[in-house]
Amino acid sequence: MPTPVTRFKSASRxxxxxxxxxDLIQSALGKYEIKRDEMKARFQDWQxxxxxxxxxxxxxxxxxxxxxxxxxxxLEARGTKVHWASTAEQARQIITGICRDRQAKxxxxxxxxxxxxxxxxxxxxxxxxxxxxxxxxxFIVQLREETPYHIVFPAMHLTRGEIREVFQRKLGDAPSxxxxxxxxxxxxxxxxxxxxAEVGITGANFAIAETxxxxxxxxxxxxxxxxxxxxxxxxxxxxxxxLPKLADLALFLPMLATVGAGQLISGYNTMYGGPRQxxxxxxxxxxxxxLLDNNxxxxxxxxxxxDALHCIRCGACLNVCPIFRNVGGQTYGTTYPGPIGSVITPxxxxxxxxxxxxxxxxxxxxxxEACPVKIDLHHHLLQHRxxxxxxxxxxxxxxxxxxxxLLVNTPxxxxxxxxxxxxxxxxxxxxxxTKLDPAYVWTQSREAPPLAKQSFKSWWRNRQ
Amino acid sequence: xxxxxxxxxxxxxxxxxxxISTVRILExxxxxxxxxxxxxxxxxxxxxxxCWAEARPVGERVLDRLRDAETVLIPSGSCGAMxxxxxxxxxxxxxxxxxxxALSAKVFEFSEFLVEKLGVTDLGARxxxxxxxxxxxxxxxxxxxxxxxxxxxxxxxxLELVEMKQVxxxxxxxxxxxxxxxxxxxxxxxxxxxxLATGAEYIVSCDSSCLMHVQGLIDRQKxxxxxxxxxxxxxxxxxxxxxxxDTGCRIQDTECPDTNEDGRADE
Numbered sequence: 001m002p003t004p005v006t007r008f009k010s011a012s013r014x015x016x017x018x019x020x021x022x023d024l025i026q027s028a029l030g031k032y033e034i035k036r037d038e039m040k041a042r043f044q045d046w047q048x049x050x051x052x053x054x055x056x057x058x059x060x061x062x063x064x065x066x067x068x069x070x071x072x073x074x075l076e077a078r079g080t081k082v083h084w085a086s087t088a089e090q091a092r093q094i095i096t097g098i099c100r101d102r103q104a105k106x107x108x109x110x111x112x113x114x115x116x117x118x119x120x121x122x123x124x125x126x127x128x129x130x131x132x133x134x135x136x137x138x139f140i141v142q143l144r145e146e147t148p149y150h151i152v153f154p155a156m157h158l159t160r161g162e163i164r165e166v167f168q169r170k171l172g173d174a175p176s177x178x179x180x181x182x183x184x185x186x187x188x189x190x191x192x193x194x195x196x197a198e199v200g201i202t203g204a205n206f207a208i209a210e211t212x213x214x215x216x217x218x219x220x221x222x223x224x225x226x227x228x229x230x231x232x233x234x235x236x237x238x239x240x241x242x243l244p245k246l247a248d249l250a251l252f253l254p255m256l257a258t259v260g261a262g263q264l265i266s267g268y269n270t271m272y273g274g275p276r277q278x279x280x281x282x283x284x285x286x287x288x289x290x291l292l293d294n295n296x297x298x299x300x301x302x303x304x305x306x307d308a309l310h311c312i313r314c315g316a317c318l319n320v321c322p323i324f325r326n327v328g329g330q331t332y333g334t335t336y337p338g339p340i341g342s343v344i345t346p347x348x349x350x351x352x353x354x355x356x357x358x359x360x361x362x363x364x365x366x367x368x369e370a371c372p373v374k375i376d377l378h379h380h381l382l383q384h385r386x387x388x389x390x391x392x393x394x395x396x397x398x399x400x401x402x403x404x405x406l407l408v409n410t411p412x413x414x415x416x417x418x419x420x421x422x423x424x425x426x427x428x429x430x431x432x433x434t435k436l437d438p439a440y441v442w443t444q445s446r447e448a449p450p451l452a453k454q455s456f457k458s459w460w461r462n463r464q
Numbered sequence: 465x466x467x468x469x470x471x472x473x474x475x476x477x478x479x480x481x482x483x484i485s486t487v488r489i490l491e492x493x494x495x496x497x498x499x500x501x502x503x504x505x506x507x508x509x510x511x512x513x514x515c516w517a518e519a520r521p522v523g524e525r526v527l528d529r530l531r532d533a534e535t536v537l538i539p540s541g542s543c544g545a546m547x548x549x550x551x552x553x554x555x556x557x558x559x560x561x562x563x564x565x566a567l568s569a570k571v572f573e574f575s576e577f578l579v580e581k582l583g584v585t586d587l588g589a590r591x592x593x594x595x596x597x598x599x600x601x602x603x604x605x606x607x608x609x610x611x612x613x614x615x616x617x618x619x620x621x622x623l624e625l626v627e628m629k630q631v632x633x634x635x636x637x638x639x640x641x642x643x644x645x646x647x648x649x650x651x652x653x654x655x656x657x658x659x660l661a662t663g664a665e666y667i668v669s670c671d672s673s674c675l676m677h678v679q680g681l682i683d684r685q686k687x688x689x690x691x692x693x694x695x696x697x698x699x700x701x702x703x704x705x706x707x708x709x710d711t712g713c714r715i716q717d718t719e720c721p722d723t724n725e726d727g728r729a730d731e
Contacts, residue, residue, distance in 0.1 A: 369605060389515055398515060409502070456480035
């Protein structure tokens with residue numbers, strides 16, 4: 001039976017040597033980096049902005065109880081129905097229940113990673129609802145029956161040709177592989193869906209405690225249509241999305257746009273404060289907010305890694321991660337790929353089953369440097385390794401490290417092994433790079449470094 | 465100043481010329497070198513693999529041995545990071561915490577020691593080649609070493625430094641390179657193509673472990689690139705006529721890299 005680790009290993013082996021994939025991602029993210037750096041340069045003090053953002057999130061997460069209560073009280077005051085979901089299952093039941101009660105048939109959805117996390121589409125479709133993703137990238141991966149590749153750019157791994165192919169196959173309409181024409185095809189299909197849908201489901205980028213509002217950031221206007229046209233609006237969000245004050249958005253919106261997509265500010269930034277109020281011309285008749293825990297409180301209880309709840313899902317850590325860039329987002333087999341996924345998935349879904357993600361890292365720290373809210377990502381991977389091994393020691397590994405320490409720290413044993421190694425490497429050529437090679441994991445793709453004829457310490461002793 | 469040199473296992477066995485160059489440079493600057501001959505390992509492989517219980521006894525030995533050292537120098541940013549940045553964490557809440565913190569404050573990596581501690585940038589070296597510099601991730605992000613090696617390279621005669629477009633990991637990552645060899649290799653390939661794009665002949669770094677990985681790929685793929693530690697570059701041309709002892713390494717005479725026949729790379 002394939003397990004998460006065997007699936008990860010076999011998928012990563014394939015993708016890591018797929019040069020077409022490598023070039024595609026390197027070039028897409030290379031362009032992103034240029035725009036991101038241009039936008040970062042427009043901040044007076046980028047490092048100062050990161051520090052401020054981290055402090056705001058620190059305050060929000062450390063007083064989550066207070067801010068959540070404030071957020072919910074304000075929201076309810078304007079007629080919003082708030083639901084608390086401790087588990088993914090509860091959230092699915094709440095949302096399916098609302099759709100059933102409204103006798104809905106068709107649901108339109110804008111991008112929400114939280115919905116991916118609870119596998120909402122699958123459940124709604126099984127319950128007989130038609131669910132259509134309205135974000136273009138999500139729409140494309142939905143047509144291809146795939147999971148998103150990236151938390152911000154779900155279809156970044158696809159070429160125009162591949163998008164044209166799926167449009168042709170599933171929609172019967174793809175005049176060319178011109179991006180504008182393809183977008184128009186999607187638009188024609190989606191516009192109809194917004195009008196027909198009885199329920200619209202959105203995610204949220206931020207939840208403002210002070211005013212009881214949901215903030216949604218997007219570039220296509222699809223989230224606005226998803227929220228405004230159907231009679232019932234449902235917003236699903238994790239409890240960690242809360243920010244204390246409305247003014248905090250003055251920092252977080254440009255910051256998210258900068259590191260998320262290399263934009264000064266996203267195309268559309270909308271605040272939702274409740275259902276249509278009396279005298280208002282538009283907006284949903286009903287507004288439901290589903291607050292999801294799903295083990296976030298477990299993370300909150302972990303003093304060492306609590307800052308992982310600072311995450312604003314910008315994708316900056318994915319974009320700079322050399323592992324992500326070489327294995328791609330779908331290889332992880334998680335909702336959240338890349339460094340942040342490797343940090344939070346063990347909390348969300350179990351450390352022993354997902355610890356391999358913490359080991360699948362060179363601990364280079366590019367993620368930590370890129371994170372706009374200063375999550376100590378790569379050190380958390382190191383802590384996951386420690387906790388995983390402390391919980392469930394691997395006896396041969398313990399033995400190997402004890403043996404290694406003994407070998408390198410006992411001078412005569414070290415000298416002896418160097419001498420034997422020098423003899424051994426003369427014969428290495430016989431098996432080098434084959435499966436008989438004891439160094440196969442290294443030599444299958446790299447040459448082994450030759451041992452020096454004289455070690456430094458031997459040189460030093462002779463010189464004294 | 466009395467300097468205690470901690471030579472990591474792979475430098476001792478594979479890259480003795482790095483430590484020899486370090487000794488020569490510091491002696492030339494008038495310092496007394498003591499080599500911690502009985503220390504070879506900082507415990508990082510076990511630590512990074514999550515086996516903290518196995519890393520602690522190794523670390524305790526280091527703490528004990530270096531307790532009275534005035535200044536500890538490690539010609540490896542990665543091992544330096546282990547002593548400076550990670551020992552205090554490894555020993556937090558143990559009786560060795562204070563010793564770990566004390567050691568942390570007196571450990572230096574080679575390039576930062578020269579520039580930040582000694583205030584030296586010009587060693588009179590000459591290295592006629594176009595080079596690019598690889599930031600080892602531990603050097604860069606745990607030790608915060610970025611400008612020191614570049615200041616040193618800027619003063620090397622006839623050397624041209626060309627930066628790579630991306631600051632990216634070489635893919636080594638210790639046991640990671642064995643646990644996920646294909647991901648590690650792909651990362652190394654990206655690093656090599658970045659370096660090749662600069663047109664440099666050499667990748668210079670303060671981390672021999674990174675260079676070991678990159679050189680392994682260069683040799684397998686027969687790329688037109690060579691790797692060299694910063695200490696070797698700085699020792700080049702220091703005393704006219706000085707020849708490095710025959711340590712069996714491919715670059716034996718760092719004085720004249722042009723005349724050194726590096727078979728595959730020069731083809």
